Amino acid sequence: xxxxxxxxxxxxxxxxxxxxxxxxxxxxxxxxxxxxxxxxxxxxxxxxxxxxxxxxxxxxxxxxxxxxxxxxxxxxxxxxxxxxxxxxxxxxxxxxxxxxxxxxxxxxxxxxxxxxxxxxxxxxxxxxxxxxxxxxxxxxxxxxxxxxxxxxxxxxxxxxxxxxxxxxxxxxxxxxxxxxxxxxxxxxxxxxxxxxxxxxxxxxxxxxxxxxxxxxxxxxxxxxxxxxxxxxxxxxxxxxxxxxxxxxxxxxxxxxxxxxxxxxxxxxxxxxxxxxxxxxxxxxxxxxxxxxxxxxxxxxxxxxxxxxxxxxxxxxxxxxxxxxxxxxxxxxxxxxxxxxxxxxxxxxxxxxxxxxxxxxxxxxxxxxxxxxx
Numbered sequence: 388x389x390x391x392x393x394x395x396x397x398x399x400x401x402x403x404x405x406x407x408x409x410x411x412x413x414x415x416x417x418x419x420x421x422x423x424x425x426x427x428x429x430x431x432x433x434x435x436x437x438x439x440x441x442x443x444x445x446x447x448x449x450x451x452x453x454x455x456x457x458x459x460x461x462x463x464x465x466x467x468x469x470x471x472x473x474x475x476x477x478x479x480x481x482x483x484x485x486x487x488x489x490x491x492x493x494x495x496x497x498x499x500x501x502x503x504x505x506x507x508x509x510x511x512x513x514x515x516x517x518x519x520x521x522x523x524x525x526x527x528x529x530x531x532x533x534x535x536x537x538x539x540x541x542x543x544x545x546x547x548x549x550x551x552x553x554x555x556x557x558x559x560x561x562x563x564x565x566x567x568x569x570x571x572x573x574x575x576x577x578x579x580x581x582x583x584x585x586x587x588x589x590x591x592x593x594x595x596x597x598x599x600x601x602x603x604x605x606x607x608x609x610x611x612x613x614x615x616x617x618x619x620x621x622x623x624x625x626x627x628x629x630x631x632x633x634x635x636x637x638x639x640x641x642x643x644x645x646x647x648x649x650x651x652x653x654x655x656x657x658x659x660x661x662x663x664x665x666x667x668x669x670x671x672x673x674x675x676x677x678x679x680x681x682x683x684x685x686x687x688x689x690x691x692x693x694x695x696x697x698x699x700x701x702x703x704x705x706x707x708x709x710x711x712x713x714x715x716x717x718x719x720x721x722x723x724x725x726x727x728x729x730x731x732x733x734x735x736x737x738x739x740x741x742x743x744x745x746x747x748x749x750x751x752x753x754x755x756x757x758x759x760x
Contacts, residue, residue: 393578396455402447407590409440409476410590410591411594413440416480418664423678424675429481435556438556439553442556443497447468464500468500474490488545499534522572539551540552570646574642588659591656594660599622602615621740628748631748637700648697651696655694662686695712722739
């Protein structure tokens with residue numbers, strides 16, 4: 388028997404709007420330049436805040452995916468978390484030390500609220516769907532422990548100066564691995580999940596579209612038109628590559644590992660945000676030339692590496708193409724070599740970047756067409 392495909396509700400789309408703001412706040416962290424580039428501590432703060440936001444989004448999405456009914460209590464719970472996310476966003480700063488309590492109390496309350504949503508569902512399941520009990524109990528217990536650890540980290544920080552709350556993410560990752568058998572007791576609607584993740588990626592591209600707007604400032608000169616066109620083509624090429632995977636290669640009807648699918652997208656989303664920042668840095672003379680070129684090249688490589696890892700979720704007849712992966716590696720090495728040679732020449736390096744992006748898209752298209760023959 389084939390279950391009816393779960394549709395994305397308006398509630399989920401409204402909920403995602405707060406994450407448009409969160410993405411912008413997180414990206415603002417890596418726009419602070421010290422001695423010509425981003426400091427390691429600031430970049431680590433950016434990574435932690437980005438993963439925390441993605442964790443909240445993903446846990447909410449999984450709850451709706453498995454148990455969502457678009458009911459009144461579900462709306463209330465999600466709107467409460469939207470409100471609390473504003474406090475987290477305001478605590479997302481380079482000088483986060485002064486906002487540690489605000490950020491983590493809000494985060495803890497969000498996780499506690501999610502646990503409450505599961506516990507309410509557990510009450511319903513005990514009467515109507517007892518087979519869901521084990522999975523619901525496991526997730527609720529994990530969320531309650533995580534909330535407790537987050538709250539405890541606040542007095543510990545003010546007593547010792549040690550920010551322990553990021554370790555909660557490590558606990559969550561370990562628990563997801565240990566509890567994977569229990570979580571498989573209630574299937575994830577993979578089609579719904581892929582659509583939700585795709586929408587988050589689209590919001591990330593939205594931030595990139597805003598980011599390259601600086602290329603269109605100033606007078607209309609041949610060089611300004613050239614750079615603005617190249618920047619726009621990069622965004623279009625990256626979007627087409629992901630969109631082609633989503634539309635034509637990923638098997639959205641599969642029974643797949645949702646955690647791995649989301650973990651791959653964490654790298655994709657972070658890479659896209661870094662590409663946005665690196666492209667903005669390219670126009671800023673106060674940012675050192677070598678670091679910003681390294682950031683751009685590394686971000687491109689990470690994006691396409693993890694994009695092609697999505698091949699593991701492709702239709703069976705499209706899996707395991709070693710020739711494709713070999714071509715990806717060869718083109719990536721050529722791209723790195725050319726960028727090393729021409730990093731001092733912005734007009735050349737941005738042209739090389741465009742050629743690399745569209746070469747990767749060409750490989751995606753060729754891969755799909757080759758397996759159709």
